[in-house]
Amino acid sequence: MSTISYLTRVEFGEGQVSRLQEFLDLLGVKRPLLCTDRGLVATGMVQRIAALLKAPPAIFDGTPANPTEEAVLAAHAQYVAEGCDGIIGLGGGSALDLAKGVRLLTGHDGPLAQYTLVAGGLARIHGRICPLIAIPTTAGTGSEVGRAAVIITAEGRKLGIISPHMLPSIALCDPELTYGLPPGLTAATGMDAISHCLETFMAPAFNPPADAIALDGLARGWRSIEKAVRDGSDKSARNDMMVCALEGALAFQKGLGAVHALTHPLGAIRQLNLHHGTLNAVLMPAVLRFNRPAIGAKWDQLQSFFGEAPDVAVAKLNQRLGMPAGLAAMGVTEEMLRPVAEDALKDHCHATNPRTPTADDYLVIMRESC
Numbered sequence: 001m002s003t004i005s006y007l008t009r010v011e012f013g014e015g016q017v018s019r020l021q022e023f024l025d026l027l028g029v030k031r032p033l034l035c036t037d038r039g040l041v042a043t044g045m046v047q048r049i050a051a052l053l054k055a056p057p058a059i060f061d062g063t064p065a066n067p068t069e070e071a072v073l074a075a076h077a078q079y080v081a082e083g084c085d086g087i088i089g090l091g092g093g094s095a096l097d098l099a100k101g102v103r104l105l106t107g108h109d110g111p112l113a114q115y116t117l118v119a120g121g122l123a124r125i126h127g128r129i130c131p132l133i134a135i136p137t138t139a140g141t142g143s144e145v146g147r148a149a150v151i152i153t154a155e156g157r158k159l160g161i162i163s164p165h166m167l168p169s170i171a172l173c174d175p176e177l178t179y180g181l182p183p184g185l186t187a188a189t190g191m192d193a194i195s196h197c198l199e200t201f202m203a204p205a206f207n208p209p210a211d212a213i214a215l216d217g218l219a220r221g222w223r224s225i226e227k228a229v230r231d232g233s234d235k236s237a238r239n240d241m242m243v244c245a246l247e248g249a250l251a252f253q254k255g256l257g258a259v260h261a262l263t264h265p266l267g268a269i270r271q272l273n274l275h276h277g278t279l280n281a282v283l284m285p286a287v288l289r290f291n292r293p294a295i296g297a298k299w300d301q302l303q304s305f306f307g308e309a310p311d312v313a314v315a316k317l318n319q320r321l322g323m324p325a326g327l328a329a330m331g332v333t334e335e336m337l338r339p340v341a342e343d344a345l346k347d348h349c350h351a352t353n354p355r356t357p358t359a360d361d362y363l364v365i366m367r368e369s370c
């Protein structure tokens with residue numbers, strides 16, 4: 001049987017971010033480190049949110065697009081140097097995952113590799129760590145309610161550090177923060193959220209509540225992603241996309257699958273620095289086709305939802321959203337594929353795909369997605 005649990009306190013709705021000080025007080029945080037990235041500083045949002053607080057927070061804005069252990073260590077050094085006692089993660093999945101990594105180090109010694117799921121880290125992670133408030137500014141990863149931080153460790157592998165203790169203390173989900181997200185990023189992050197709903201729905205664990213949540217997230221994402229891309233100020237579409245992201249991550253406690261097993265090593269290729277959601281979108285049709293023989297009635301359920309074969313529906317959506325034509329168009333070369341396929345076998349999402357791929361299967365999936 002399965003363990004089924006939903007744990008995070010979520011405050012959802014327009015304007016919720018204005019309550020940030022209230023929640024810092026609730027958690028007893030007097031000197032927060034706000035972890036974010038320079039892109040968000042450039043939008044003015046970081047300064048606006050910092051100004052909501054009684055006293056200016058310490059700010060770390062050096063989060064890279066795919067967060068690295070190096071950046072986590074730099075932020076943690078600032079946390080210590082500035083006498084901080086809590087963390088605010090503000091941004092997309094990268095800033096939120098970096099914040100989770102810094103928080104882990106407030107109660108655990110490095111290096112981070114020992115805490116990754118594949119290294120048995122679950123047993124090493126305990127709850128004696130500082131409070132964390134997560135404020136998403138993209139509607140994609142759902143990291144604000146997820147128990148994972150996905151970080152490129154010092155060895156250069158992008159790995160999941162996963163534990164219920166990694167869950168943020170509070171998630172402040174304010175769709176208004178996504179109104180200014182440009183169309184390309186709205187599409188790419190939205191496809192990440194949709195891919196969570198789809199992949200976890202296909203994952204074999206027995207977890208009917210998670211399946212129901214994933215299908216609700218899928219329905220919202222599917223009806224609203226194009227509207228949010230066309231008109232960033234469409235409130236109802238932005239709301240749907242933020243719920244889709246939230247629900248995807250609530251549901252993926254079941255595990256994800258081959259799409260994410262591949263996009264983690266692809267995202268670790270430093271010279272390309274590829275966006276996670278874009279990679280998911282490009283790989284999804286081939287993974288759906290690969291999974292078909294193993295998912296039985298779920299394929300039919302998806303087909304009746306989409307009104308056509310699920311792989312075809314996702315490929316058409318990718319095209320309408322202007323996603324890259326394939327991995328090759330993103331700069332991925334044939335020589336890169338074999339090491340990625342080998343790493344995918346060792347990724348924590350590999351084991352929860354409904355049909356177990358071999359390295360050769362991963363190669364076929366990537367070549368089909370080129």
Ligand SMILES: NC(=O)c1ccc[n+]([C@@H]2O[C@H](COP(=O)([O-])OP(=O)(O)OC[C@H]3O[C@@H](n4cnc5c(N)ncnc54)[C@H](O)[C@@H]3O)[C@@H](O)[C@H]2O)c1
Pocket residue numbers: 037038039040043064065066067091092093094095097137138140141142143146147148149150177178179180181182185188189192249267276277
């Ligand atoms: N923890 C998890 O469970 C989980 C799940 C899926 C993905 N991830 C990880 O999350 C990362 C991807 O996160 P992401 O897709 O949210 O992108 P991101 O955090 O990398 O951000 C992408 C860009 O969007 C900009 N941006 C963010 N919000 C904005 C806004 N409101 N307005 C304008 N610009 C904005 C940022 O400055 C950045 O340049 C990857 O590292 C991925 O592996 C984690």
Ligand SMILES: [Fe+2]
Pocket residue numbers: 141192196260276280
């Ligand atoms: Fe993802």
